[in-house]
Amino acid sequence: MEQNEFDVVVVGSGAGALLAAIRAADQGLKPLVVEKTALLGGTSAISGGGIWIPDNHDMPKAGLRDSIEAAFHYVRTCARGLSSDDRILAYVETARQMARYLAEIGVPYRCVPSYADYYPTLDGAMPGGRTMDPMDFNAAKLGVQDLELLRPTSPGQLVLGRMHINAFEARTMLARERKAKFVLLWMMARYYLDYPWRNKTKRDRRLTGGQALLGGLFTALRKRGITLWLESPLQSLTEKDGRVTGVVVQRGGQDVAVTARRAVVLAAGGFERNQQMREQYLPKPTDQGWTATPPEANTGDAIRAGAALGGALRLMEHTWGAPTIFVPKEEKNRAMFVERSMPGCMVVNGRGERFLNESGPYPEFQQAMFANNDKTGCAIPAWIVFDATFRANYPIGPIMPAMAVPDSRLRKSWLGTVYWKGETLEELAQQIGVDPQGLAASAKRMTEFAKTGKDLDFGRGDNVFDRYYGDVNVKPNPNLAPIEKGPFYAMKLNPGDIGTKGGLLTDRDARVLREDGEAIEGLYCVGNNSASVMGPSYPGAGSTLGPAMTFAFRAIAHITGKP
Numbered sequence: 036m037e038q039n040e041f042d043v044v045v046v047g048s049g050a051g052a053l054l055a056a057i058r059a060a061d062q063g064l065k066p067l068v069v070e071k072t073a074l075l076g077g078t079s080a081i082s083g084g085g086i087w088i089p090d091n092h093d094m095p096k097a098g099l100r101d102s103i104e105a106a107f108h109y110v111r112t113c114a115r116g117l118s119s120d121d122r123i124l125a126y127v128e129t130a131r132q133m134a135r136y137l138a139e140i141g142v143p144y145r146c147v148p149s150y151a152d153y154y155p156t157l158d159g160a161m162p163g164g165r166t167m168d169p170m171d172f173n174a175a176k177l178g179v180q181d182l183e184l185l186r187p188t189s190p191g192q193l194v195l196g197r198m199h200i201n202a203f204e205a206r207t208m209l210a211r212e213r214k215a216k217f218v219l220l221w222m223m224a225r226y227y228l229d230y231p232w233r234n235k236t237k238r239d240r241r242l243t244g245g246q247a248l249l250g251g252l253f254t255a256l257r258k259r260g261i262t263l264w265l266e267s268p269l270q271s272l273t274e275k276d277g278r279v280t281g282v283v284v285q286r287g288g289q290d291v292a293v294t295a296r297r298a299v300v301l302a303a304g305g306f307e308r309n310q311q312m313r314e315q316y317l318p319k320p321t322d323q324g325w326t327a328t329p330p331e332a333n334t335g336d337a338i339r340a341g342a343a344l345g346g347a348l349r350l351m352e353h354t355w356g357a358p359t360i361f362v363p364k365e366e367k368n369r370a371m372f373v374e375r376s377m378p379g380c381m382v383v384n385g386r387g388e389r390f391l392n393e394s395g396p397y398p399e400f401q402q403a404m405f406a407n408n409d410k411t412g413c414a415i416p417a418w419i420v421f422d423a424t425f426r427a428n429y430p431i432g433p434i435m436p437a438m439a440v441p442d443s444r445l446r447k448s449w450l451g452t453v454y455w456k457g458e459t460l461e462e463l464a465q466q467i468g469v470d471p472q473g474l475a476a477s478a479k480r481m482t483e484f485a486k487t488g489k490d491l492d493f494g495r496g497d498n499v500f501d502r503y504y505g506d507v508n509v510k511p512n513p514n515l516a517p518i519e520k521g522p523f524y525a526m527k528l529n530p531g532d533i534g535t536k537g538g539l540l541t542d543r544d545a546r547v548l549r550e551d552g553e554a555i556e557g558l559y560c561v562g563n564n565s566a567s568v569m570g571p572s573y574p575g576a577g578s579t580l581g582p583a584m585t586f587a588f589r590a591i592a593h594i595t596g597k598p
């Protein structure tokens with residue numbers, strides 16, 4: 036067996052993993068990054084790249100005042116006793132320090148002033164500012180060769196299948212603000228006129244979201260000369276006298292033992308791509324095909340490796356839930372984060388009944404699907420139903436607004452796979468196997484709610500979070516419009532996820548704990564590999580990447596003894 040020695044071995048190459056390796060190098064250690072697939076970045080690379088950072092350095096510029104106390108109180112309430120106060124405090128205290136460090140290493144972020152926390156009515160919530168979005172990153176800094184190693188973003192995150200779009204632009208376009216057309220024109224001109232770059236690669240030079248984050252981290256990794264092994268999956272951990280001493284990885288078809296002189300940091304994601312583990316732990320029904328994360332990547336390998344050494348597991352029944360849709364020829368389901376919030380649509384079960392606030396946070400959406408399915412047996416799949424006015428104005432899944440791409444120009448194969456269509460609600464109901472009377476009654480009720488601006492059943496549009504993705508031109512409620520103009524359309528929603536959130540139990544410094552609360556020496560764990568600091572909840576956009584990188588930052592501080 037080939038022998039190798041490093042100070043720190045980092046398993047995985049998502050945001051938490053790379054941050055750990057870069058910070059370790061900056062603290063004088065020699066790190067190794069081992070990644071299972073041929074591409075770097077994991078789900079982090081295809082994500083929105085948002086991070087949830089309470090009391091961050093950019094909030095005062097936006098006139099927002101926050102405090103660690105308020106954030107602690109808020110997360111603690113959200114976590115419902117399923118995460119320790121000690122860890123929550125460690126997170127809210129260190130996150131802003133980590134965000135500053137990101138800027139220092141060339142990955143700057145800015146706060147999104149009007150993106151509210153997901154539960155804006157809870158004590159300690161903010162109406163905006165805690166979610167930070169990465170600044171656009173010029174891929175030329177990374178170089179075309181390495182760009183090809185960065186996992187590309189999903190088609191759903193690209194405009195016209197090519198151009199990256201950042202969170203500010205996405206919101207402008209979706210909410211149909213006045214400047215929306217100019218933003219689109221600027222984006223297209225910038226991409227198509229960039230001949231020198233397009234001669235080298237089709238991939239956009241301007242990286243946004245998760246691509247900007249991972250592109251920036253990858254550049255920082257290369258600048259420090261950190262060793263990266265792709266296609267080198269972790270097989271097991273090695274230990275001596277109760278202390279983790281290294282890993283065995285598969286490399287070029289052989290097992291390679293690697294010594295970690297100081298520590299191993301597990302950052303190999305959750306288990307959402309492991310059907311057997313899903314069936315063992317998650318609510319039923321469950322299907323690995325419903326997740327929006329890269330195929331075959333996160334199969335819980337490092338969760339099992341940590342557990343085999345006595346690491347305790349927590350939150351294994353929880354996911355970062357989100358409704359997802361199937362699109363033929365795409366390698367994974369698409370998450371439906373925002374379109375369902377726009378006015379003129381509703382979500383129904385097989386009885387044609389609404390059962391949730393369509394504009395609410397996506398984890399609650401997925402949980403409501405399971406709860407209603409338990410009750411009625413017909414909410415999985417659920418159906419998002421919209422009328423011709425919605426279809427004309429808003430994109431949904433892979434379907435662009437009809438005013439840009441009419442039905443006649445949609446792919447023929449999508450009819451009956453991506454969307455269903457009926458001239459009347461009754462015709463649509465028959466096609467999708469939903470009770471026609473229930474569907475008609477729900478549409479009628481929604482049309483009445485749209486007139487008064489009050490959703491008497493689920494309070495859609497009643498709070499600042501719901502309204503963030505609404506149409507600013509629609510009054511009195513930007514999330515509510517009549518559903519009355521044919522033809523009518525439907526799309527099938529799965530109770531999917533953007534990753535699992537259960538894993539190895541860790542302490543405030545990301546050390547893996549045994550059931551008796553003792554730390555396993557030399558073993559650290561971050562990201563979805565670990566049980567989330569947020570407990571079962573999702574306090575705001577960026578609640579997965581923020582903690583992944585913050586606990587990576589804390590892990591290295593603990594390993595080196597330098598805060």
Ligand code: FAD
Pocket residue numbers: 046047048049050051052069070071072075076077078079080081082083084085086087189267268269270302303304305327328332333334335336337355370533534561562563564576577578579580581583
């Ligand atoms: P990953 O980023 O998935 O990295 C894990 C890596 O480990 C993978 O590369 C995998 O191949 C590798 N690996 C697995 N097994 C092994 C092994 N045996 N050996 C070596 N390597 C292994 N979250 C946010 O906070 N903000 C957002 O804006 C956001 N937007 C999202 C948008 C979308 C469309 C999706 C799908 C998710 C989004 N998320 C967002 C969720 C977020 O991306 C994930 O929760 C996060 O990336 C998980 O990070 P991770 O490091 O734990 O795992």
